[in-house]
Amino acid sequence: MKLLAIDGNSIMNRAFYGIKLLSNSKGQFTNALTGFMNIYLKEIGEVKPDCVAVAFDLKAPTFRHKANAAYKANRKGMPEELAQQMPVIKELLGDLGIKIVQCEGYEADDILGTLSKAAADSGNECYILTGDRDSFQLVSDRVTVRLATTKETKIYTPDRIMEEYGVTPRQMIEVKALMGDTSDNISGVKGIGEKTALSLIKQEGDVKTLYEHLADIKLTPSVRTKLENGHQDAIDSRFLAEICLEAPVDKATEFYKLGEVDTEKTKALLADLEMMRLIDRLGLSGKAVESADSAVQESKLKLSDLPKFEVKPLDESVISVLGKDKTAYFIFADNKLSILCNDVIYTTEDNAIITAFMGTACEKITFEGKTAHKFAFSNGTHLENLTFCCDLAGYLLNSQSSEYTAENLCLSYKCLYRSDMGEYADLSSLPALSENLKKQLEMTEMTKLFDDIEMPLCEVLASMEFYGVKADAEGIKAFGEDLKIKIDELTSQIYMYAGKEFNIASTKQLGEVLFEDLGLPAKKKTKSGYSTNADVLESLMDKHPIVPLIVEYRTLTKLNSTYVDGLLKLIHPDGRVHSVFKQTETRTGRISSTEPNMQNIPVRKEIGRNMRKFFVAEDGYTLLDADYSQIELRVLASVCGDKNMQEAFSEGRDIHTSTAAQVFDIPEDFVTPEMRSAAKAVNFGIIYGIGAFSLSKDIGVTVAEAKRYIKNYLDNFPKVSEFMDKTVDDGIKNGYVTTLFGRRRYIPELSASNKVLQAFGKRAAMNAPIQGAAADIIKIAMVRVYKKLREEDLDARLILQVHDELIIEAAEKDKDRAEKILKDEMENAVKLAVPMTVDVNSGRSWYEAKD
Structure with missing residues (x-):
């Protein structure tokens, strides 16, 4: 059998300092938990153990503290942010069927030593996972130390320890007795460092023999004096350094066999911590959970008690009865429509049936509505009476979450996820989930924000994605060729100043050129080399003419790769770019976009602003650009x-x-x-x-x-x-904190x-109430502009939103009316104590309309 013995305190400590502080919306810190589980999952994947034990220290003093009051007396207390996570990791490990081992009077190292010896003695293999080197003394033919470092896990066998240190694993105790350990406040022999300690132990074998032969050993006077004066310190330090192999814990390796995972408790705990991705990584997604919360337990609800929905084909007869008195829960994905109505699930992949459903008068509730809106647009109709999207509600309730899946939302908002319904689990969960989310919106006073801004905006964004914006492919290619000429010129100039050719994009090579070859003042050098980030280069701008050239080189190469090569790949067969607008991405409420990211086009420099020239209007149309003037300051x-x-x-x-x-x-x-x-x-x-x-x-x-x-x-x-x-x-x-419109940011x-x-x-x-309110205002304006253009049946459509700017593509015949609507609706989106002013311009391209 294989036993993976984990130094819990050490791995938690390494995880805590290795990952920036993370927390859920309630303020519970989770970075150490995240890091620990990342390391754990990687290790079990590689070791594939049969048994796992995680050893933790207790606060009670150990036999070492009792013997020597100075032992670890220099240790600072555990940071509160880490201390909060220690009981949680123990709870999580317990729920995962992993044995926690603690023993009063002994340290985690002693537990690891005891378990590793017992495993080896019984013919099993033990792998010790730790973040420090104290366990090196435990290595043997059957015991391997897996040392977790920042970049990798280093594997230590007897051969590797001999190769690196020139001593056997057990002799590491003797080395530590001489050199000491400042982190544990083990004094060692004052003045004896690692190099000398290793040399002495290689020669004499152990501390006892060293002192028995001290008079006969050839030493410098200084070393001899230090050893003579430090004899008792060496003996005391050896006692403190040696790991106990007989701690009173269960020594039977099979006792630590991995137990059954308590799926219910694990998912509930991780949902509470908002660590939803870990649920997937642990393979628990979709697994039945009878009661994910005490509130559910009290109601005695179980999946087995809930009705199973019959599945039938969706046809015209069903569509014909979906009037205003009906509510249809639906999911549309991969061109398949599934609806739940009157306790029956109906499905179809027939475009005509799906299109007919979109126009029915029934109330519609779904998980994610933008995809359905886009389908309706592509089939010449509109999705009518959509009243609730669960993903948007989940986002409003917790904008810090990384994803809003149906299962995760069920876990977070305390309702049973219908995993018993197989492929229809999400759909079957919608009635209870939507009701719970509605109640949460009411409790947090965000119902109006949801109904008046986020829900109608979903349709607006779908329309913008559907129509897209025309791209001038030939212009982009020509711009790219000009960029390449400029990049080549810059490259030649940089090589001239450097005195050699090198990879300018390589941080390592660039650092060597700047700080070694040219002798520019460097920041502190790390193991990976010199930093050449933007701040470093900014500080060197006036130190050498090569630096501004490198900054310009980086700007142009990024522009070329991201907004020339990248943009050309995103032009659809219709000649237009259909950016994806994300409504549930940012913490502040701002809309973001990808494919391409319209918000990030580098417009501070003229060369970046030129990219706007390649977003153009169709023949017979013009672009109208409206921008709020200093919206955040007005807010x-x-x-x-x-x-x-x-x-x-x-x-x-x-x-x-x-x-x-x-x-x-x-x-x-x-x-x-x-x-x-x-x-x-x-x-x-x-x-x-x-x-x-x-x-x-x-x-x-x-x-x-x-x-x-x-x-x-x-x-x-x-x-x-x-x-x-x-x-x-x-x-x-x-x-x-909240915005004017009630949007919360935790x-x-x-x-x-x-x-x-x-x-x-x-x-x-x-910042959040200001930036969040500005985001709300631009969303309100988008909804108003979209509705007004539609009401007046103009040949004009909203196609882009970038920060505080809206862009309409309008037919020449409707240009003037569309321009007035754009200005009026934006300026009157809200009534504040100061007026909202908007500048509107027009042109054949975004560049012309903006500048």
């Missing part, structure tokens, strides 16, 4: 109630010039462009909780000056400071003891 002025800011916006004054006048205490007529630029950076920086150091870097002033700018700003706009402080306080109190980082994480939480709390 801030409205919600904080600052009269100075509100007056500037209401009177149509330039807000950045007005701010500069306030900050620098001068009339607006005397504000210089540099002052306005600094004020602009402060205006937008305040929204994101910017500090003096970051502001100083952004605008090129000293930290002291930046600090003064921020202070002057907050002194002149005191309501802003009050609003930010109250928002953070509310976030700490409630665990979340910020568990506010409760962290880690100061860096806490500071991030405060910045997120300051």
